[in-house]
Amino acid sequence: MGKNFVKCQSDLLAAEHSFAGHNEKWAIIQGYYSxxxxxxxxxxxxxxxxxxxxxxxYAVEALLIDSGCLGPEVLEQFSYAMDVRExxxxxxxxxxxxxxxVVTSARxxxxxxxx
Numbered sequence: 001m002g003k004n005f006v007k008c009q010s011d012l013l014a015a016e017h018s019f020a021g022h023n024e025k026w027a028i029i030q031g032y033y034s035x036x037x038x039x040x041x042x043x044x045x046x047x048x049x050x051x052x053x054x055x056x057x058y059a060v061e062a063l064l065i066d067s068g069c070l071g072p073e074v075l076e077q078f079s080y081a082m083d084v085r086e087x088x089x090x091x092x093x094x095x096x097x098x099x100x101x102v103v104t105s106a107r108x109x110x111x112x113x114x115x
Contacts (some may be wrong), residue, residue, distance in 0.1 A: 032085035
């Protein structure tokens, strides 16, 4: 899993630390990137490479969800995190509830990918 494995771990720990420190914006951004690198590592391990964040979403659906490797909730969590990450990053829209959902989802996806 290489560099993506290291990134998903470090981003997850950073997201949890940011959330604990009441830095919701960064918790959302770091949680999203933990999911991104977790799922990207699985796509890479199957010999594929995405060209953009949205492409990763479609690759996850086609290669991991449709095949039954991961449950459909993973795609829902990743899609939600993608949308709220953009809101936090570019629109300065975030709160504690959103951050909690993203960080919890990032942990869930990380644990599923590492199985």
